[in-house]
Amino acid sequence: MTAPTALLRLDEVSKSWSGRPAVRGVSLEVRAGEAVALVGESGSGKSTVARLALGLLRPDGGAVAFEGRDPARLRARADRAVRGRLQFVPQHPRGSLNPALRAGEAVGFALRAHGVPRRQRAERIGELFRQVGLAPELARRLPRELSGGQLQRVAVARALATGPALVVCDEPTSALDPDTQRRLLDLLTELRERTGTGYLFVSHDLAAVARFAHRTLVLRAGRVVEQGDTRVIWDEPQHPYTQALLAASGPHVALRDPSGSGDPQDQQDPQDPYVRTTEPSEGPS
Amino acid sequence: MTTNRRTLTIVGALLPVALAVAAPLLAPADPDAGHLADRLLDPGSPGHPLGTDSQGRDLLSRLLWAARPSLTAGLLPVAVAALVGALLGIAAGLGGRATEQALLRTLDVLYAFPGVLLAIAIASLLTPGLGSTVLALSVVLTPAVARVAFTETRRIRTAEYLEAARVSGATRPALVLRQVLPVIAPVVLTYATSLVGLAIVYAAGLSFLGLGVAPPTPEWGAMLDELRPAIFTHPWLAAMPALVILAVSVLYNTLGGRETQAGATPRAARGGSRAQTASRAQAASHPSAHPDPAEAEA
Numbered sequence: 021m022t023a024p025t026a027l028l029r030l031d032e033v034s035k036s037w038s039g040r041p042a043v044r045g046v047s048l049e050v051r052a053g054e055a056v057a058l059v060g061e062s063g064s065g066k067s068t069v070a071r072l073a074l075g076l077l078r079p080d081g082g083a084v085a086f087e088g089r090d091p092a093r094l095r096a097r098a099d100r101a102v103r104g105r106l107q108f109v110p111q112h113p114r115g116s117l118n119p120a121l122r123a124g125e126a127v128g129f130a131l132r133a134h135g136v137p138r139r140q141r142a143e144r145i146g147e148l149f150r151q152v153g154l155a156p157e158l159a160r161r162l163p164r165e166l167s168g169g170q171l172q173r174v175a176v177a178r179a180l181a182t183g184p185a186l187v188v189c190d191e192p193t194s195a196l197d198p199d200t201q202r203r204l205l206d207l208l209t210e211l212r213e214r215t216g217t218g219y220l221f222v223s224h225d226l227a228a229v230a231r232f233a234h235r236t237l238v239l240r241a242g243r244v245v246e247q248g249d250t251r252v253i254w255d256e257p258q259h260p261y262t263q264a265l266l267a268a269s270g271p272h273v274a275l276r277d278p279s280g281s282g283d284p285q286d287q288q289d290p291q292d293p294y295v296r297t298t299e300p301s302e303g304p305s
Numbered sequence: 306m307t308t309n310r311r312t313l314t315i316v317g318a319l320l321p322v323a324l325a326v327a328a329p330l331l332a333p334a335d336p337d338a339g340h341l342a343d344r345l346l347d348p349g350s351p352g353h354p355l356g357t358d359s360q361g362r363d364l365l366s367r368l369l370w371a372a373r374p375s376l377t378a379g380l381l382p383v384a385v386a387a388l389v390g391a392l393l394g395i396a397a398g399l400g401g402r403a404t405e406q407a408l409l410r411t412l413d414v415l416y417a418f419p420g421v422l423l424a425i426a427i428a429s430l431l432t433p434g435l436g437s438t439v440l441a442l443s444v445v446l447t448p449a450v451a452r453v454a455f456t457e458t459r460r461i462r463t464a465e466y467l468e469a470a471r472v473s474g475a476t477r478p479a480l481v482l483r484q485v486l487p488v489i490a491p492v493v494l495t496y497a498t499s500l501v502g503l504a505i506v507y508a509a510g511l512s513f514l515g516l517g518v519a520p521p522t523p524e525w526g527a528m529l530d531e532l533r534p535a536i537f538t539h540p541w542l543a544a545m546p547a548l549v550i551l552a553v554s555v556l557y558n559t560l561g562g563r564e565t566q567a568g569a570t571p572r573a574a575r576g577g578s579r580a581q582t583a584s585r586a587q588a589a590s591h592p593s594a595h596p597d598p599a600e601a602e603a
Contacts, residue, residue, distance in 0.1 A: 076472065104473070
């Protein structure tokens with residue numbers, strides 16, 4: 021299923037915020053049609069990696085290449101074909117859509133940026149809405165008139181509008197309730213199988229990505245501490261930090277993991293939210 | 306309820322404009338035709354409901370005709386300032402640090418002068434007339450609007466929807482016009498509305514000083530100047546243009562204030578909560594209190 025060529029490649033990428041390193045020497049690869057998860061707690065640098073991959077930020081060191089091009093240097097008009105193949109689904113349902121634009125206008129904006137003529141836009145918006153499981157009539161709604169799950173579906177529709185080869189999702193499910201979360205993941209899985217789109221999926225929740233991602237990278241304090249096949253990481257986490265993340269995913273997960281019996285807590289920051297959190301979340305069934 | 310309130314606001318804002326447009330139909334006499342025998346007739350005189358001026362010209366007719374240049378000088382600079390200020394504010398808000406500093410510090414220089422003095426200084430450099438009044442007031446009002454637009458743009462600068470729009474390959478003009486402007490427009494327009502009353506008073510002040518519309522064209526500020534010598538002999542006559550200036554500026558201030566409180570412009574009603582827009586408009590305009598709408602009522 022995976023083509024051998026890397027679609028997106030980060031090579032020893034680093035980024036600091038006013039002297040404080042946020043991302044330190046991260047390398048990763050996403051191949052066509054592959055879903056790669058990047059997990060870590062808040063502040064681990066995963067959102068920064070997502071923005072570096074998208075070209076929204078320039079790395080201080082290392083190199084980012086999407087289809088062999090540096091995404092931060094793509095020009096709006098001349099490189100829009102390449103630009104359209106690398107898309108983004110942001111984290112917050114309320115923040116990911118412009119409050120002053122109707123849902124259809126948000127998708128239409130992306131179509132317009134890619135030179136789709138006005139006459140064809142309305143039809144394409146309708147198609148895209150159906151594709152993400154939304155009634156086309158919702159295109160006339162404003163963001164405040166839509167639910168969180170609907171908003172994220174619009175954000176997915178906007179990302180799909182330009183025919184992407186890779187979609188970077190920055191915790192697209194974290195603000196949703198478990199049921200809506202699961203349905204959005206099902207949608208992304210279905211779209212990947214149907215269109216062969218690759219995903220770089222950023223999340224703090226290992227359980228949320230376990231069913232979705234082929235490979236997983238665990239990020240801590242800006243460094244990749246563990247990576248590999250998602251199933252392997254899920255079943256036999258090697259790094260104590262990964263074990264703690266898994267333990268935080270839910271009590272049933274912790275039970276499955278005998279080695280996660282309290283040791284990880286000794287190695288965590290006292291304010292690490294994941295160590296103490298025991299609230300159940302949606303695990304794989 | 307909302308619709309009614311908005312309708313009332315729009316009707317109120319358009320009323321003076323309608324009177325100005327309909328001046329030829331409403332004015333009982335030729336505003337420029339004077340009869341020296343009828344000089345300085347008090348309000349209520351037969352045939353001259355508001356009296357006559359020192360050249361025997363019908364005051365009601367002149368006040369109606371004067372609404373044209375006076376309102377032009379009040380409304381046009383605000384429109385110019387809203388447009389130019391919004392674009393400058395967005396440029397400063399989205400641009401790099403150098404652009405931001407260059408624009409904001411330039412605007413600060415204009416801020417350093419009291420609004421009236423700056424308007425007088427600019428107008429006195431130009432040929433007196435409606436055009437120079439509009440230009441002078443546009444320059445005076447623009448920095449305040451730009452500040453509001455800048456604050457609003459900074460607020461949304463890192464919004465995820467702007468990142469997504471950038472990733473979709475939008476050009477910068479498309480980003481500004483189709484993503485940023487719709488979001489900040491409600492706040493900028495609300496603030497601009499509150500400047501109309503001020504602009505009308507400033508414009509009247511300029512023509513009172515002889516820097517605005519040239520006689521014999523009727524204009525409220527110029528008429529006040531013409532009737533000034535009569536202030537002790539015919540105080541009610543001299544008060545007429547002053548009362549019109551007061552009434553119109555209070556009207557626009559009230560409308561602007563209502564809109565600021567309700568935060569209700571069409572896009573705002575669509576965009577976010579009203580209370581938010583209102584408090585943002587007030588908060589955003591606060592540090593730039595220099596062209597203070599309250600001055601207009603003083």
